[in-house]
Amino acid sequence: MSFAGRPEPSRYQVDSNRLTCLGLWGISIGRNKVGLIEACVGDLGRDLPSAERAHWLSFNEAPSGGLDEDRFRRDILGQWHDGPPNPLRSLATARQRFSTALARVVGQEIYRPWGAADKIAFDGLHMPTSSERQETDNQILTLAKGVIDYLDVKAIRNLPGADPKGTTINCIEAWVKKLDEDPVPLISPLRLLQGLRSTGVARARSKDWQATLVRAGLDTLQPDEQFVKVVGSSRESAEAPLSVTGPACPNRAGCVG
Template sequence: MTKHSELDDDEREQIRDRLKQERMIESAFTNGDGPWTIVYDDWRFDNNDNGGRYMAFAQPRMRDKILSHAGWDSTKGDGHPGFRTSHDDTEYYRSSQAPGFEPLVICHYFYGVVPDVLHISEEFRLLMNLWQAPKSGDYFEIKDDGLKDLAIRYKDKRIEVRTPLLKRYMAARQLDAVLFIDTRVSVEYAGDVADFSDLKFEGRIGNELMYLSRSVGRLPISDARVGSLVFAKRILPAPPQETCGIWPWDEDDAADYPEFIIGEDEYGKPVKYTCDPDRLANYFGKNPDAPHYLTPVFFKPEVLQRYYDDSDLYTVSDGQLSCASMWGVKIDNGNPNCVVVFLGDIGRDIPAGHRTHWLSYNVSPTQRMSDVGVRRAFFGQFADSENPEHRFKLAYNQLQNSWEEHWGWRLHRKAEGQDAGVLQRLRIPVNDTDAELRAQLINLALVLVDYLNEKQVASYLSDAKGDKGIAKLKKFLTAQSYRHTERDVRLLQRIQGMRSRIAAHSSGSSGQAYLEEELGNDTPQEYIARLMTEATQMLDDLRVFAEKRPLQDSDS
């Protein structure tokens, strides 16, 4: 061991720097300033340096008491329900430290019988609308627009909370957040502890809502080591209640209502107006100088791509875009070349977080609403869509229902696993890219060929061994005297061939030639629309064929 008298100035300064723990103190007093706030931590290293962090909510009236001493006012074992007695009275309490303090993280100790559990306050989870991911254990805030934002994350023994979320809760409840830390380090030093007496400090940091205690002394387990102990705490004051973003303080700001193109002036320059429904005209005299609530706004078809592709969350259907049961907006998607939404509906029904996305696809009104869209919106008429995509999906679902009613099984199995949303994702291409064309060829082949109910079809055949789906279907339909067998089989073979040669494999020159021959003069959108139209006729004819068969007994 190096004797203290033999230490040079640099070594002494290194020991001093270690005992200062300046980095830990700085982190204690900046925790809560960044995007994440540490609310729980616990560490112990091989050299026995150790420490922890904790956070509790506190009534603002507790500030003077909290900043009057170094100790933790709320510890990791606090916050449990129980009973207290006074003389002859026994009283139940929900939290051992209420009403002055409330825990965010409740430590549930089982003392080695089963693993300990760190619970997040139920009130915090409910008020901030948090959902826990089963695998990671992290919590996500479910936003009003249906999106999931990471809110609480676990990193080993550390728990971090998104600072804006924490402060919104503090604002709503009008509670301070008290951040505690204690940390112990030691270093080999056999000299006089008084050499570091100037490092000792205890007291409030100026006028800040911070308190620091740093002590230095000989370790009881070793005369050869000197250690320093830091206790620090910081109070984050409750923000104004109206900043919580929870009703009745959840109104959108003016900046959340962007201006959309609604026309062009005499020089061809776009004319824009806010989508704030409160600033638009209506049929009852409101804002007479403003554009009408029902002013059509036009968008490129690509605006719907993000919603088609996330079929677990969104549904794009005939005249409607919806996010689970969270929100929905009426759209006119009867024309495959554009999407139309009324100006007022953008501000009322599309969440603020999505409006920037829509704005990026906004175009001048060079087209017109679909005839079906006009009849529905302005005349209140029921009208079937003329969009080949909508007609295909309607015919597909009607066929499955009728076939099951009359044959006792679906002609096409329900898609499962990664393919579960394939029918929702299937669409007329929203652009001219090869990737979009390939994706829709794959989707069309999946719903019409890959998910043919081969097992049930084969059960009606005696010689289907070795045959694949389309061949089995051809034998089945021929045996059942279906009049359009050859036509429908040719269509399915074309779709399967396009998928196999163009979409699923590297096409090369031969594949490119095959694609050009198939498309002819059609654009990718026109080609897929044509396939859907032909397939819709097939599906309708198969449904009519199925309905000629007697209904199946539901008990059979």
């Protein structure tokens, strides 16, 4: 079936193998290679409230794409199998480590506190269940908010080498350059995410949108595949400061404490 719950992140939480609703109920799920969500009939009868069943049935589709192999190995073959890492969970962890690394440098938090609605949306990020442009656009917009827009520019401007009137990304780039490090691994994914948002996701698309896709090698991919790539590059960007500051930032220019 196509997934029925993800448009409401304030109600539903989903990962690679389970869907829950406000702590009221939960059901084991899988996702196969073509993006269809699978659930066992017995689980639907046991774990899904009766009021939800007709809604779920309306999203039922004929089987295609085979079984979720990771779930088959765990649930049917009884094997110890973790499956591939969750890209969005890895991104959230990398974002926190990014925040900690830069806070060590400037002596204060570098992300502003979450707004309630934006926190719900960011926590509800998911891998698209279709190749429709609108779903991926919404995901990219939320991703850009969480990774870039919530950065506190006043804190970022305290980075050594930063322009006291500079933009967020430019200030981070100036700091990395001051450390004689290569800024590309950190800055390029941020500029890509910002570019996707500003040239098409948040406004009318122009020729700059296509140029952004081409430069990033995303122009030949479907929208859902583009999102997967953008999530991966954003995670890699968030991990880049760790190689600059080090685990404890010992004796490096630009560190505090």
